[in-house]
Amino acid sequence: MVHIAVIGAHAGDAELMAGGIAAEAISQGLEVYFIHMTLGEKGHPTLSPKEYGEQKRKEALLVAEKIEAKVIFMPYKDGELYYNERTIIEIAKVLREIRPKVVITHWRGSLHKDHTITHDIVRDAVFYAAIKWFDIGGKENFSRIYYAENWEDSHEFQKDIYISISPESYKKWISAVKNYAFVRGETGFPYDEYYSNLARIRGIESYTLYAQVLMKPWYAKKEIIKKIEKL
Numbered sequence: 001m002v003h004i005a006v007i008g009a010h011a012g013d014a015e016l017m018a019g020g021i022a023a024e025a026i027s028q029g030l031e032v033y034f035i036h037m038t039l040g041e042k043g044h045p046t047l048s049p050k051e052y053g054e055q056k057r058k059e060a061l062l063v064a065e066k067i068e069a070k071v072i073f074m075p076y077k078d079g080e081l082y083y084n085e086r087t088i089i090e091i092a093k094v095l096r097e098i099r100p101k102v103v104i105t106h107w108r109g110s111l112h113k114d115h116t117i118t119h120d121i122v123r124d125a126v127f128y129a130a131i132k133w134f135d136i137g138g139k140e141n142f143s144r145i146y147y148a149e150n151w152e153d154s155h156e157f158q159k160d161i162y163i164s165i166s167p168e169s170y171k172k173w174i175s176a177v178k179n180y181a182f183v184r185g186e187t188g189f190p191y192d193e194y195y196s197n198l199a200r201i202r203g204i205e206s207y208t209l210y211a212q213v214l215m216k217p218w219y220a221k222k223e224i225i226k227k228i229e230k231l
Contacts, residue, residue: 003030005100006148007091007122009114010040010078011060012180015067016195017148018104019177020212023067023169032069033098035091036060037118042078043187049078059180066176072098081114083121089136091125096138107147107215109155119147123217146214149202151194159213160221162206170199170210 004025008014014034015022022032039060041053057073064071072094076087095103103126108119123145132140149157165173174196177183183191202211 003032003100004102004104005033005035005095005098005143007035007037007103007105007118009037009081009106009112009118010043011036011038011056011073012040012063012177012182012191013106013115013150014104015060015063015173015177015180016183016191017106017150017153018212018214019063019067019173020165020170020199020210021104021148021163021214022069023173023176024163024165026068027166027169027172032067033072033100034060034064034069035072035074035094037074037081037121038076038078038114039073040078040182043182045187053078055181062179063176066179067173079114081117081121083117087121088124088128091121092128092134093136093138095125095129095143096136096141099141100143103143103145104148104214105145106150107153107157109157110150110153111155112152115150115153144220145217147217149198149213149215158215159202159205160216161214162202162208162211163214164203164206164208165199165210165212167209 006014006018039053039056041049044052105122106115106119110116126145128134130142199210203209
C-alpha cells in the first residue's frame with residue numbers, strides 16, 4: 001500500500017519541499033511516490049525546452065532511485081498547466097490507483113502560477129478520489145492533504161507540523177537532489193544551500209537536528225476545530 005504521494009508542479013519541486021520527509025518515511029518502511037505535473041522544461045536559460053525536459057526526466061528518475069521512491073510523470077507542459085475538470089480527474093485517477101494515505105503538495109500562496117494551479121488541482125482531486133459516486137474508475141481512496149514549505153510558496157504559509165529527519169535520511173535526501181543540475185545552481189538560484197540550511201533551521205526550531213514542515217488545510221487547524229466544537 002502506498003502511504004505518501006508528493007505532488008509538485010515541476011520535476012524537483014516535490015523532492016525539495018518534502019524530500020527529507022520522503023527519505024525519512026522510506027527509512028521507516030513506508031512507500032512514497034513523487035508525482036510531477038510538468039518537467040519544468042522551460043526553466044533553463046540556454047537549453048531548449050526539449051533538451052532540458054529530457055535532462056530533467058533523467059534527473060528525476062535518478063533522484064527517485066537514490067531516495068528509493070517511485071515516480072510518476074504527468075503529461076502537462078511547464079507554464080501551460082491549467083485548472084480544469086479533465087486535469088482534476090486525471091490526478092484523482094492516479095490517487096485511486098496508487099492509494100496514498102497522505103498527499104503533500106504546494107501551498108496556494110505562491111508567486112508561481114503552476115504552483116498555485118497544482119494546489120487547486122490536487123485539493124479537488126483528493127476530494128474526487130474519496131467520493132465513490134464519482135464515476136472515474138477505481139475504488140474510492142481517502143487521503144489527508146498537507147502543504148509543504150517551498151520558497152516560492154511563502155505567502156501566508158504556516159508551520160503547523162514539524163517532521164524530524166534523521167541525519168542518515170537528511171544526507172540521503174541532500175545527496176540525491178544534487179543530481180538535479182538546477183539544484184546545484186545551474187539556473188541561478190542556490191537551491192542546494194537554501195533547502196539544506198532550511199532543514200537545519202527547522203530542526204533547531206523543533207529541538208532536533210533536521211526537519212521539514214507541513215501546513216494543515218484550514219479545516220484541520222486546532223483552533224478551527226475548537227470553534228466548531230463549541231457550536
